[in-house]
Amino acid sequence: MTSPSNGLQDGYALEFRATGYRLPSGLSLISSLNLKISRGETLVLLGRSGSGKTTTLKLINRLLEPTEGEIFISGRSGASWDPIQLRRGIGYVIQDAGLFPHWSVERNVGLVPTLERWPQERIKARVEEMLSLVGLPPEEYAKRRPSELSGGQRHRVGVARALAADPPILLMDEPFGALDPVTRADLQREFRALAQRLQKTIVFVTHDVREALFLGTRIALLDQGRLVGVYSPAEFLKATEPEIQAFVASLDNGVIHEEGK
Amino acid sequence: MNWYEFLLKNRGEVFERLVEHMGLVGASMAISLVVGFPLGIALVGRARLQRWVIGAANVVQTIPSLALFGFLIPVPWIGGVGASTAIVALSLYALLPILRNTSTGIAEVDAAVVESARAMGMTPGQVLWRVQLPLAAPVLLAGIRVATAMCIGITTIAAAIGAGGLGVFIFRGLAMVNNQVILAGAIPAAGLAIAVDSGLGYFQRSVARR
Numbered sequence: 001m002t003s004p005s006n007g008l009q010d011g012y013a014l015e016f017r018a019t020g021y022r023l024p025s026g027l028s029l030i031s032s033l034n035l036k037i038s039r040g041e042t043l044v045l046l047g048r049s050g051s052g053k054t055t056t057l058k059l060i061n062r063l064l065e066p067t068e069g070e071i072f073i074s075g076r077s078g079a080s081w082d083p084i085q086l087r088r089g090i091g092y093v094i095q096d097a098g099l100f101p102h103w104s105v106e107r108n109v110g111l112v113p114t115l116e117r118w119p120q121e122r123i124k125a126r127v128e129e130m131l132s133l134v135g136l137p138p139e140e141y142a143k144r145r146p147s148e149l150s151g152g153q154r155h156r157v158g159v160a161r162a163l164a165a166d167p168p169i170l171l172m173d174e175p176f177g178a179l180d181p182v183t184r185a186d187l188q189r190e191f192r193a194l195a196q197r198l199q200k201t202i203v204f205v206t207h208d209v210r211e212a213l214f215l216g217t218r219i220a221l222l223d224q225g226r227l228v229g230v231y232s233p234a235e236f237l238k239a240t241e242p243e244i245q246a247f248v249a250s251l252d253n254g255v256i257h258e259e260g261k
Numbered sequence: 262m263n264w265y266e267f268l269l270k271n272r273g274e275v276f277e278r279l280v281e282h283m284g285l286v287g288a289s290m291a292i293s294l295v296v297g298f299p300l301g302i303a304l305v306g307r308a309r310l311q312r313w314v315i316g317a318a319n320v321v322q323t324i325p326s327l328a329l330f331g332f333l334i335p336v337p338w339i340g341g342v343g344a345s346t347a348i349v350a351l352s353l354y355a356l357l358p359i360l361r362n363t364s365t366g367i368a369e370v371d372a373a374v375v376e377s378a379r380a381m382g383m384t385p386g387q388v389l390w391r392v393q394l395p396l397a398a399p400v401l402l403a404g405i406r407v408a409t410a411m412c413i414g415i416t417t418i419a420a421a422i423g424a425g426g427l428g429v430f431i432f433r434g435l436a437m438v439n440n441q442v443i444l445a446g447a448i449p450a451a452g453l454a455i456a457v458d459s460g461l462g463y464f465q466r467s468v469a470r471r
Contacts, residue, residue: 061380088382098377102395111381161381171380 013039013201020068029055030225042202044216052225053205061090091162091170095177097154099146106142112165130160152183170202209247264444282426285416289351297356301363318357326415330422347424355408362404366397399469406461413454
C-alpha cells in the first residue's frame, strides 16, 4: 500500500468498476457503481438512510465483498489484496469512533503500528505525534480510557488511530453524527484543514448536505444503491437531477447557513 | 451432641470429604470449561446451531441430578459406580451456564467496536482474543460463578453413587435419621459454595472495573 509504484501511473486511489452488492436474499444494496476517486481528494458519499453509502464504504476495505464488478485500490484489484494488509493501509473512522473501551487512548491510537510490529519506541513517538495532531496533549490524554473522554475527544482519538500508520486512504462513516452541533462545527472546520494539509484520499459518508458541501472536493449522491451524479460543491448546487435538487432544496428549510463557504 | 460438636469430633473425616468434594467440583468444572468455552465461541454467529446446542444443554439441566447419576451407571466407559461417573454428570450440568454465557457474552460485545477492530486490520484471532473475550470477560465469569455454585450443591448428591464428598454425611445422616450428621455435610458444603461464590464475585467485579 505504501509502495509508490502501486498504480501511481493511473492517478486514481480508488476506482469502482460496475460494482454491485447484493444480499444473499437477492436484495440489491448497490448496483453498477462506476466511480473514480483521485489521490488526495475528499469524496463525500451523500444520500438518505438506506441509500447504500455505508455499504459502498465497506466494499472498499472488504468488510463486504462485491457480488458484481470490481474495485481497484491503488491500481490493484481489491480481490487481489490480502484483506488484513489492505485494511491496515486504510484508516477507518465511524460514528462515536468505535474505540476499544478496555484500552487506554495510547493503546488505541497505537493499534495498527502494534499490529504491524513497529518497535515500541517508534510507536510511542508516533502516538504522541498523532495525539498532538488532533489537538489532545499526550501528557494529559494518553493514559485515559475512552470512557473518560467527551464525544468530541473520542472522535479525535478515532482520527488519530485511523492516521497512526499513515495510510494513504481514510474512510469515514458519519464520524460527526453523534456530536452536538457546536462540537460538530468545530471538528468539521478542523477536519477540513487537516484533510487539506495531509493530502490523504478520503471517502466520507454523510446524510448532511451542509457537511457534504463544506468538506467535499466532490460530492457523489447515492439513491437506492445507484449513483445519481458526482459534482463539485459549486456544481452540486446547480445540478438538474431531481434527487440532488431535493437535497439542495432541503438547505433552504434550515435556519443556519454555513458561513465563509 | 449438636452438629458443631459432631463436626469437631469428626474433623478428620470432614476435612477429607471436603477435599474430595472440591476435587469432584474442580475436575467437573475443568472439563466443562475445556468443552464449553471453545464450543461457546464456535456458536457465536451460528444462530441455528446455538439454539440446538443450548437447547440440548437445557434439557440436561431439567433431568433431576439423582436420576442422571443413576442413568449414567450402566453406560460403558464413563459409567459405573464412583467418582468418574459423577464427574461426567456434573460436567454436563455445568456446561449450560458456561456455554450460554460464553456465546451470549461474546455476541453482546458492542458491534461497532468489533467492526472497527476488523476494519483496522486485526485478524479474526486477534479480534477474538484482544477485543471480544476481554470485553465479554465479566459475563464469562458470571457463567463460571453460577456453574461452580451449582456444581458444589449437586456434588453432595454424587455420594449416592459412591463418588464420596460431603454428601456422604448427608446420606449417612438420612439413613441414621440423625440431623447432626446431615448438617455436618450440609453446612461445610454451603460454606464452600458461599466462599467460592464470593471469591469469584470479587474477581468478576475487579475484571469488570478494568
